[in-house]
Amino acid sequence: MKKLACLLSLLFLVVSSIRAQDQVYELRMYELEFFRPAEVLHSYFEDALIPALNRQGVSNVGAFEEIGESLPKKIYLLIPYKDITSFQNSSSELSTDEAYQQAASPYLTSGQDMIPYKRINVSLIHSTESFPELQVPADPGLFELRIYESHNEDALRRKLKMFESEFNIFEDAGLSMVFFGKNITGDQMPCLTYMLATADMEENKKGWANFVEHPQWKKLLAMEEFKNSMSDITRVFLKPLNYSQL
Missing domain, CATH: 3.30.70.100 (Alpha-Beta Plaits)
Incomplete structure (x- = not known):
């Protein structure tokens, strides 16, 4: 009985380890404000956030804008984490990443009237x-x-x-x-x-x-x-x- 219990415990750990590798996608949609330039947001993505995510081991980060003339305009960010733990740890890793903090400063210290979006809608998607x-x-x-x-x-x-x-x-x-x-x-x-x-x-x-x-x-x-x-x-x-x- 003890051997069976050990075998079941080992099987559970193996399965859990495999399942932990399933990717989790964070899909962000930034709804832009009318008549506000979005350069500070684009610079933040290009120079600060995406390089920092790459340093965390997150690769192939997608950044998109909608095709067409629908309003309000939107920017999409797709972040593919290797597992849910990586997603959970990402924010705290950004807070201790000095290169990120320096590059992100123009965005993080912007006043409300300079932020180009009204809201961020976020979905988490499990592969x-x-x-x-x-x-x-x-x-x-x-x-x-x-x-x-x-x-x-x-x-x-x-x-x-x-x-x-x-x-x-x-x-x-x-x-x-x-x-x-x-x-x-x-x-x-x-x-x-x-x-x-x-x-x-x-x-x-x-x-x-x-x-x-x-x-x-x-x-x-x-x-x-x-x-x-x-x-x-x-x-x-x-x-x-x-x-x-x-």
Whole structure:
């Protein structure tokens, strides 16, 4: 009995260690104020925050702005932490990073009238076993961010399960998946979030046309298990800023 208990404890530690490696994505959306220049925010990202995150071991930080003329304008930041512990420790590490504090000083000491955003909306997204890590696309020009809401937790469970059979469809259709995961915080819960990358809008449209005609997608769409698993879609087209690492 004691040997069995030790074996179970060891198995738990191994599984916990594996699970701890699942990436956690912090998706920030900065809603900009009208008629305020955003240079102080861009400089903060480029010269202070992103280099400091890189020193923490966080790589491939994405920085984007929306395509189009929607108002208010928004800036998006995607931070892929290797696990939840890295996310939890990041803020305290920034507070003791002297290079960060110096580079961030123009932003951190700015008065209220100089801060270019009204609010920051933050979502945390946990990667899944079927798509565990962010994939850096080759020479992307266009990113598509999608949020799928479900009417309750079971519906989201079914939608997540449906996606396990969809990743190869995206690949076949010519739509590069950047990240995928289940939201664990945010204002559209319960939901999942993912990002696609293509060269341009024409390639995006072609990819989605291929996707909806894919025989595997039509089969999934007809399955009773996956019906009524999604209640709303948010779709945002983004272009990378010149300091983005994606």
